[in-house]
């Protein structure tokens with residue numbers, strides 16, 4: 164069957180389509196139906212089943228003869244080491260860690276925060292939680308204490324599992340003090356922490372509160388897999404919304420298993436035993452779905468990459484890893500390729516390696532610009548498949564189903580809707596737009612298995628954020644068009660979320676931080692175009708009357724404050740003091756107009772602008788930051 168037939172078979176009988184895919188999962192109790200409560204917008208998938216994620220990702224492969232197959236390759240150019248773990252070893256390691264967690268009282272439903280760099284132990288911590296039915300919430304290492312504290316207060320974890328440090332080029336990231344700081348800041352106090360000590364930095368542990376990763380496993384009984392209900396939360400993953408309070412995306416267990424397993428062949432075109440590599444971080448959804456769960460559930464070898472596309476040691480790292488570990492399908496973010504392209508435009512590093520066994524390269528996380536796709540096509544000679552999805556969906560909404568049928572690539576389009584997704588482009592009134600016209604992208608409910616059923620402890624916010632604007636649809640927050648062939652084009656966000664190096668960040672959260680500076684009376688943060696990272700945040704601050712300090716001093720403090728409160732990942736380095744912000748007569752800050760001005764794009768002066776002269780002042784400030792030069 165080709166793509167059209169598969170999509171039509173899902174449309175004709177979604178229940179049968181997903182029940183068929185569910186056969187690939189090892190159930191403790193098989194589901195009797197796929198979709199439950201279909202008449203409400205709080206529907207669920209495979210809710211009456213019993214199943215365990217860790218069993219499906221690890222144990223069953225050992226039982227089925229894959230025990231000696233490598234499950235995880237840790238390739239760390241930053242420490243100059245490669246380490247391989249087989250499925251049999253992984254089972255023992257995870258069962259032992261889970262046993263130790265259980266001995267400390269972690270049981271089904273307890274939350275555990277994981278704050279770790281790209282080491283196999285991060286995956287083991289996730290799998291150990293899954294083994295017990297505990298709900299993990301992984302927090303990206305580039306977030307600072309304050310962001311970690313916000314997540315501690317929302318998820319209310321019983322424990323935190325962390326590493327002593329992370330390693331960024333040229334600097335050790337001291338995780339333990341960040342964890343201690345977060346616990347101090349948070350209202351909720353976890354009962355204990357588990358610290359994986361790395362040789363690059365051994366953290367001081369508080370007796371009776373901080374437990375050493377190896378020490379606390381000594382002498383424990385390994386834990387068995389605990390079957391959980393299909394609608395039991397597998398994890399919570401926080402993502403940026405429009406405010407400083409991140410959204411806790413919930414992932415239910417059974418739908419997650421079924422959807423990810425299906426996607427590994429249908430989209431990524433790998434068979435069990437193949438090596439699959441997603442060069443992301445476990446702190447992001449790509450890391451959850453395609454470094455940890457997807458490949459392991461499907462019986463693939465996954466690569467945990469601790470490094471950067473360039474500088475660790477050079478722009479040939481991606482190609483070296485693909486060659487050395489015989490990677491079949493490779494997934495990265497366009498920004499990573501832009502970095503490689505900048506250093507090695509002609510692909511001279513690539514010439515040193517053999518990537519003949521690589522089938523295709525997948526890009527996601529941000530818009531894939533045509534220049535980057537064409538460059539990657541030219542230097543690698545491989546198909547480059549853009550695909551579009553979000554933390555909320557957990558897997559591809561629109562992509563090129565290469566394992567079913569490789570569709571012709573149209574550069575600039577992530578291709579077509581995957582089975583499970585009825586994608587529509589709507590106008591403000593919720594009417595379908597004609598082909599080729601721009602509108603809000605929405606997905607008709609129900610969303611398929613594996614997507615978010617709700618937000619953690621925030622059902623009202625879930626409804627308001629996603630289900631209210633277009634009744635009967637899920638609002639994606641992206642705008643775009645669908646062409647006559649059904650190909651989708653993602654053009655922009657419809658909210659204040661920006662995308663920096665494939666990382667989703669909230670300008671609202673940064674504004675909250677700037678507003679907390681004692682000298683700042685008012686502020687705005689916008690996302691301006693950047694050749695490498697796609698977008699960069701840029702702040703404008705108006706000072707409180709009477710403040711008479713040098714502006715450079717204040718902007719330097721603002722930059723430092725965002726780094727301290729949100730973290731280095733915000734990449735907030737552009738900030739200017741201005742007298743006033745451009746607003747409408749009703750007081751709304753004209754952020755979109757400021758973005759156009761910064762990017763030297765043509766724009767129409769908003770009819771409702773209060774004082775157009777302010778735009779001239781903003782332009783001068785932008786030029787001072789190296790923008791609005793065109």
Ligand code: COA
Nearest residue numbers: 304305331336442443449496498499502528664665731732
């Ligand atoms: N822990 C602590 N700090 C981290 C971190 C982590 N896990 N990840 C990033 N940071 C820090 C970086 O050290 C940097 O700090 P600096 O301001 O002191 O230099 C800052 O956060 C910004 O990091 P990053 O966005 O990674 O920028 P970079 O300049 O270091 O590297 C790229 C640029 C393009 C090479 C890099 O962004 C990259 O590899 N991007 C790929 C992104 C990706 O895979 N995204 C996942 C979506 S699928």
Ligand code: AMP
Nearest residue numbers: 527528529530550551552553554653667
């Ligand atoms: P995240 O939840 O961090 O994965 O970010 C999801 C958002 O990133 C989407 O809503 C889009 O705005 C953007 N995005 C992800 N993939 C793509 C893509 N292939 N093309 C364009 N934008 C993308």
